[in-house]
Amino acid sequence: MDRIALEELPVVWVRDEDGLYQLIDEIDSVDVVALDTEFIKRTTYYPILALVQVNTGRAIYLVDAPRLDLQDFWAALIEVPTMVWYACGEDLGIFYLLAKNAPLDNVFDVQIGIAYLTGKLQAGYSQAVSEVLGVELDKGESQSDWLARPLTYEQECYAADDVRYLLALYEATKDALTQANTLDFVREDSTLYAHELHSTANMSDDALYLEFSAPHYTPVQIAALQRIVAWREVLARAINEPRTFIISRQALREIIDTMPQTIKMLARTTIHRASLRKYGDEIVRLIKEAANLPASEFPPLPPPTYRSKEKTFKKPLDKAVQAYSLAINVPENLLLRGRWISELLVMVAQDLPLDKLPAGLQGYRHDWAVNTILPLLYDYKTQIQEGFES
Structure with missing residues (x-):
């Protein structure tokens, strides 16, 4: 990482249509952009988008969202090969709300990549930048008023730094994942997360x-x-x-x-x-x-809940997770979410077909889920059925 080059990246405000379309042209010419948003939603149902930060690798752009029609901007981002975010949950919620687009397939969430490398599921951006890049960030402005204009110098620095190091963090994380042979897994889980967020945003x-x-x-x-x-x-x-x-x-x-x-x-x-x-x-x-x-x-009942404290399948299940973790170099806590286990228990108890597998078990985890986890759980079918009835 060339820290001096990163710190010297120009910061450009986008406040009018001409500036916005210059940015869109630049987005159209690159393969990767890093993004973040600042918004306010303390007293409203709809989040108020105050700022979009964009790092194209050539400059950092601060998009003055309240002043602009961003439909063409969202469209350009949908087409870019890779959008890099860090902990993209709330950001994509706003993206889907404003762009009204189909589920995104071009998202790379660096937080997921960090989790695959460290096993830490919720590592913050400043922590990741510190541990991976050796740069200490000031997070003092995170709760400030992002709708204020002009922003203070401290706010502007904070906003720019949120994406200044994100491309470098992405590249370093991507290199480490490539070495670990897990890069494709992170891409898959990033897409899975982006699709889950779309489903949540569009739930009836x-x-x-x-x-x-x-x-x-x-x-x-x-x-x-x-x-x-x-x-x-x-x-x-x-x-x-x-x-x-x-x-x-x-x-x-x-x-x-x-x-x-x-x-x-x-x-x-x-x-x-x-x-x-x-x-x-x-x-x-x-x-x-x-x-x-x-x-x-009456409305449909929610999925049944496994209620029994008797889980004799837990130890063999934990062993299967541990073995697969070692085999493919993925932290155990990323292989089988609790929600997926609950859905698998329902599948076993009700003899549901394989097309009822959770979406997260239909990618690289599929063969392991079908050939190892489900047969293991079926060995405990009677106990599992009783666990739903207790």
């Missing part, structure tokens, strides 16, 4: 309840949950306020647990007093509506 209101369901909920409670969560989502969008400003997660749990039939009963939960006054009647109405539904109109 009627399906959002699945995130909040609990194993002990009855079909009536699940029907109430579906209605309240969908209603809250529509309202939050309409008034552009965070969902939790309407009903917090804790209050939602209490409402479904108690199923209040009156405003007085609803008031015993931790729902915001302002929300109780504004929306209490509607919440009670939705609960009563769910209670009067015929069984044929």
